[in-house]
Amino acid sequence: MIEIKNKQIIIDGKPVLITCGEIHYYRLDKSDWQDRLDKLKETGCNAVATYVPWLWHEPVEGQFDFTGKTRPETDLAGFIDLCTENGFYFFVRPGPFIMAEMKNEGLPYWVYEKHPEIIPVGWDESEPTTPTVDYLAPGFLQEVRKYYEKVMEIVTPRIYPNGGKIIAFQLDNEIGMLSWVSNTPDLTDNVLNDLSNWLSERYGDNVSDRYPFPLEESAERNTAFRSPKEEYAAQLLKDLGYYMRYRFAKYIAILREYAEEFGVKDIPFVVNIHGTGGGRGFTYPIGISQLYETYNQGPGYISGSDIYFGDLDMKTFQDLYIINGLMEAVHNEDQPLTSVEFNCGDGNFGETLGERYDPSAADFKFRMCLAQGNRLINYYLFAGGKNARLDTLVDDGNDRIASTGERHGFAAPIGPEGDYNYTFPRMSRVNQSVMAVSDKLARMNEERDEVSFAFIPDYYMTEYRYPKSEVMREILSNIEANRGAGAWEIMGRAMLLNGYRFTAVDVQNKPLDVTKTPVLALPSARYMDSAIQEKLVNYLNAGGSILLYGEVPLFDMEGKECTLLAEALGVTYNGISRDGHGNYLSIYGDNWASAQPEIRSGFVQRFEVGANVTPILRVYGSDDVCGFESEVGNGRAIVIASFYRCDLPFFKNALERLGSRAKLTHDCPHHGIFMTSTVDAEGERFLHLLNLDGFDKEFTLYEDGVALLGGRKLLLQSKDGVMLPMNLSVGRVRIAYATAEITGVNEEYIDFRLTQVEDVIAFDSGTKILPSADYVIEENEELTLVRSNKHAKVDDQLRVLVG
DSSP states (O other), X not given: OEEEETTEEEETTEEOOEEEEEEOGGGSOGGGHHHHHHHHHHHTOOEEXXXXXXXXXXXXXXXXXSSSSSOGGGOHHHHHHHHHHTTOEEEEEOOSOOOTTBGGGGOOHHHHHHOGGGSOOOGGGOXXXXXXXXXXXXXXXXXXXXXXXXXXXXXXXXXXXXXXXXXXXXXXXXXXXXXXXXXXXXXXXXXXXXXXXXXXXXXXXXHHHHOOSOOSSSHHHHHHHHSOOHHHHHHHHHHHHHHHHHHHHHHHHHHHHHHHHTTOOSSOEEEEEOOOBTTBOTTHHHHHHHHHHHHTSSTTEEEEEEEOOSOOSTTTHHHHHHHHHHHHHHSOTTOOEEEEEEEOSOOOTTSSSOOOOOTHHHHHHHHHHHHTTEEEEEEEEEEOEEOOBOSSOOOSSSOBSBTTOSEEOTTSSBOTTSOBOTTHHHHHHHHHHHHHTHHHHTTOEEOOOSOEEEEOGGGGOOSOOOTTXXXXXXXXXXXXXXXXXXXIIIIIHHHHHTTOOOEEEETTTSOOOTTTOSEEEEEEOSBOOHHHHHHHHHHHHTTOEEEEEEOOOOBOTTSOBOOHHHHHHTEEEEEEEEOBTTBOOEEEEOGGGTTXXXXXXXXXXXXXXXXXXXXXXXXXXXXXXXXEEEEETTEEEEEEOBOOOOOHHHHHHHHHHTTOOOSEEEOOSSOOEEEEEEEOTTOOEEEEEEEOSSSOEEEXXXXXXXXXXXXXXEEEOTTOEEEEEEEEEETTEEEEEESSEEEXXXXXXXXXXXXXXXXXXXXXXXXXXXXXXTEEEEEOSSEEEEEESSOTTTOOEEEEEBO
16 A cells, blocks of 8 residues: 655554656666666666657557567566566556657557647747647547556556556656747647636636637637737736646646546656756756646645756755755645656767766765755666667658667766666665665654745746746746756855755745744745735744845736835835946945945845835945845834845845754854754654765754864865764664764674774663774673774774674
8 A cells, every 4th residue: 555644654563765767677788677677786776767659659659568568678467577576666657758858758559640730830920849738639639548448457456456466657757848948838729728718717707808809719819818918918818827736737638538438547646847958957946836736736746856967066056956946835734845857877979078067976866865855866867778770760860769869868877788878886875874774764754944945936927938028027037037057056055055954835826824834935026926925925924034135026817006015114216226237236234234245236126215214225326225124013024125245144144033043053164054854753763964066064053052072173074965864773672872874784793884084883871792803892881882993984884783
């Protein structure tokens, strides 16, 4: 029995942590399957994941092969059974879209040829530049149902409730991504008919006030939507985004219907979220915005992230942390975090040798995701392979099933020929450490400080824009300038480097409760829905605190004037100033921020302030206020309406003035340390620490001002991460704390990875530890201390014998 409960994946009553390796059976000779599974075993992973490409299994309409009749590598049944024989769980991803660099993203050519009506129409009736389709076109759904029926003949007997090992089923892949990246909102006649009905139901008799043309099917209506005029462009921007969320949710519900119709039930249905790009996470919430209604429409769904950045370093680390928080913000109370495409390997995707990830990349990202509550992580792509030629040649330059040439997955930890990549040892090391204590981690939650990052899904509903619309351009450019880069790069990074551990809260769709969210870090643009502004005002009046970074909103999301929040804050907008050639726009501190140095700023929003407002930042030369602290009812707000530097003491001071204090701190003079902690219901804990820089750091770690780890200084090595146990029961013993990381557990011993010049493992007093030449045992009234005789940089493996 598989349950999704309390943000855990529970199998047969026990919380389980799933770590998968993605292996594409169809890209490997069948004789190589066992070899790749053996290499996956070396990592300690307990599951295999794979796409199932429709293009591969039904290249000719009606001619299905899932058992190796036409060629051995079509034997999906045999691959799943082999994985089961090797003791792995299985995560199946049958599309119909799979991407994976497959031609047509995995759809057969004949589907497009038979149903040309599914091919989208874009703005101004332009042709699409990607192979996306109208998901709800009847012809497409008819073919998908037939495909699902055949896939389920293989899958259904092998799902966990039926005695097999398939524990999760992904519905489609990266839904809406192709239309987003190509700015092609699938404007087929079928879509426009459905959109018109949706608008009529949503707005009733008022729909004509928003759209000054008849919604009945006609060439006039189609042109009005595909080439919108400025008078209703802002309304269409908003309504089209809302409609697409509804449309994607409907599509997912239909796919689940088909899967359940043919017997797949009582295992999680997974929806994966796309959006990272250019090595950063700023656009990732676009995927959340597009898809959160799909996996929140009923029980049994879980979402999964696509994590595609390279190194996790000082530039990017807050991206991943915030992404995980935003995903959690829209989840229901039972849904866990998962990552179904967790990029690993060396980053050399184009075989140019222009990318080369540090070995710490997958290690760091895995540790952060784990600490934040990810319960399933799929290493993508674990093993490379080769792309076969199509049986029916298509004369497209290579006639192969994929666009990457003969070899595929050349950046993977295991290359196309089965060789080990340099990233494999570090990835394997961290995975083995985690799986050694996975029973503990599977039920732990991150400990948080009293501050949350605000998430407004509509700030990321920016995937479709009519290229000729100035109205859309103005709204979207301002939102994009404020929603992510500034707030993430400055406020989010400062919070984490100051030790704050936070989640996010969906301030648009969920209640904003002062008792649960006493302090809110709010990225804000000039545009904000009136209902959200009103909610924030009520939150402040009830005693909440807000740290606002960006711009104070002046308009709603359709560009209509709305200053509810500004009025509550006690300020009146007085214009914007920008940096430019020969104009070195600068700001300086005032009142409690008066010690702040004068700095350059790219822009400022200027205000006249009322009686309950204290200026904290002013524009040099004019003394205009561009940052302030306001008392609002029982609450308080600090507003930074300018671009401000990542000044750690400044943001720490601001958050503490709002009532939030970081519990975990350190005394290292250098920043670049990420730290958090996880705990279970029994009080067992892990400290999760990352040194994001390329040099060693030594420091004492404190919690609520009390030194941890017995007051010892901790050496965190260059580009290293550790997961240190505290109050952890392991077999017959309890570890009070350790400076070393557990890597294996046995009734007779515990294996550790050493991290220090002299590591210390502290057990409860009276614990019987058998002697060894590798360590010294010390007893006192409180603890039994094991001191390693090994220097971690010389030999980092230690086995402690338990009596």
